[in-house]
Amino acid sequence: MTNKVGLPVNGSNVSGPGEGAEIHIFEVEHTKYKLVESYENPAIKATTTRGIHMLKSVLSKHVDAIIVSEIGAPGVNFLKNKIKIYYANNMNENEAMEFYINSKLEEIAIATHESPHHDGNTHKL
Template identity: 45%
Template sequence: MRVAVPVTGGVVDGPGEGEVVRIYEVGNDVKLIEEYENPAKYAMAARGVHMLKSALERGAEAFIVAEIGPPGLRYLESKAKIYLGKGYPVELALERFMKGELPEIKEPTHGHHHERKVNRF
């Protein structure tokens, strides 16, 4: 399975913030397939979607991210699974992914423009 990870300084980042995108082949072991500059760095709107699209075009079937907003979640709906690796060094996130220990993201981790998601009762 190909897994895409936005990375800054060796740590899992958000799709709109990561300096680079790494694509890994994950099976019995982990192999780095490709690393490239995150196209989100040059986008004016829905930055994270640009990163997600680029990784899907390279065969990504899953994503490990630090956060994801509504546009990114909508974009990946029925295209790929998304897992939360916030604060993890990439190697640890991939290890936990392989063990099934990363939570799958089913709803945005923040609102539009990185406002905090607030639960209202």
């Protein structure tokens, strides 16, 4: 079975939905994965709810999951019952994809940080 996974990235490092410069979409089949699409993160040009812009874009690509380094409550609530969210802090995209295909990433059900987003960021995981 083939599925698709989206990752916000800075260079090759997994980032948050509102922070990654690019979005990489991977196709996964069994234990193999390949990059099938890369595009500028729409959050970069957004002035509010930046992460939501990125999340809408990956949903339009019909991904089954997203891998992020962090995500706030608005993002978690937006994706609830739509796709799975996985946590990959301090990983590059290849490490994250290897962890994903080996079921070693933690699934996120709550925000990894509280508001305000960039002032005193408190990570829960």
